[in-house]
Every structure is written in structure tokens, then in C-alpha cells.
Amino acid sequence: MHAPKILVAYYSRTGCTRTVAERLQRELNCDLEEIIDLRPRTGPIGYVRSGLEALLRRIPNIVEPRKSPADYDLVVVATPEWAGTLSSPARSYLTRNRDRFHRLAFVVTHASPSPGRALEEMGHVAGTPPVAMLDLDDWRVQRNDVQPEIAQFARQISAVLDRLPPEQLPLRPVIPPEPVHPQHA
């Protein structure tokens, strides 16, 4: 029987989303891909630039991903929330791979008690509604307090893939996407 292929792709500026992505990867026993910026975002200037890029819905250049989402039955995209929406590097990843996703799930980490519109907007950017979504407070991630939610989210994803009829696994082919020309912030 074909075992579903899952990829966790994440962007993280300060490590919180990375922690969640790595734990999820262990739960799902799947592949991991870091979304990497071409320009650094450290310090106050990096913070302000990041917030502006998110507000303006910019699509900054990112390093070419090593793994193609088209090779996976499901891709989990994890991002921090910036200015009430998804981070700009995660927006770049979703935009450039829009036509390569078979199924998606989303994770957002955030500092305020409730999430903004990042999860909703990720679905619009990708053009595909997610099969599962998770949002986590950064302070709870730092306190190492989120393992039950991560495990439950992994079970939810596995259950969706387990319910698929065999003809939908392995993957159906996807149409090659048009190249995306990134804007610079």
C-alpha cells in the first residue's frame, strides 16, 4: 500500500515556528523544508521591514526550495504571523508553488492571545483551502506547552489522508506552474 508522503515547510525568523515544525515533522515522520530568505531580517531594521512587507503583501525572493510540493500528498506550511497576516517569505513560498500543491494544512504562531487573519489569507494565497489548521501562542511554544495540540493536529492530518480512496493516492499529476517574478521589498 502507498504510504502518504507529507512535507512540513516552514519559515521562522526567531525560532518559534521552527520548533513547532520540527515537532510536527517528528510526529508525522515526514520530510522537512525550511523556507529561507535571501536577505537577512535581524535587528530593528529587519523587524520593521518584515512588518512592512507583510502589510504590503510583498513577495520577497526566497532560496529555491529543495523539495517540490508536487511530490507530496500533503504539504504543511508553517509561518509566524506578521502584522495580522502571514510572513512575507511564507507568502512567497505559497505563491510560487500555488499550482504544485495537492493538499495543504497550515500552522501559524503568534504573540497576541488570538490569531489574526493569517490562516484565512494563506488559503487565499495558495488558492486551496487547507484540510487542517493550527495556531499556537509563541509563549506557550517557549514554555514547551503545546505538544498535545501538535500531536492532535498530526492525527487530524493522518486521518484525512487515511480516508482518501486508494485511487487518490499516489498523487495525481499537477500542471506545471507559470514562473513567479518576485517583487523586492
Ligand SMILES: Cc1cc2nc3c(=O)[nH]c(=O)nc-3n(C[C@H](O)[C@H](O)[C@H](O)COP(=O)(O)O)c2cc1C
Ligand atoms: C514583523 C513582525 C510582526 C508581527 N506581527 C504580529 C501580529 O500582528 N500578531 C501577533 O500575534 N504576533 C505578531 N508577531 C509576533 C510573531 O508572530 C511571533 O512571535 C511568532 O511566534 C514568531 O515566530 P518565529 O520565532 O518563528 O519567527 C510579529 C512578529 C514580527 C517579527
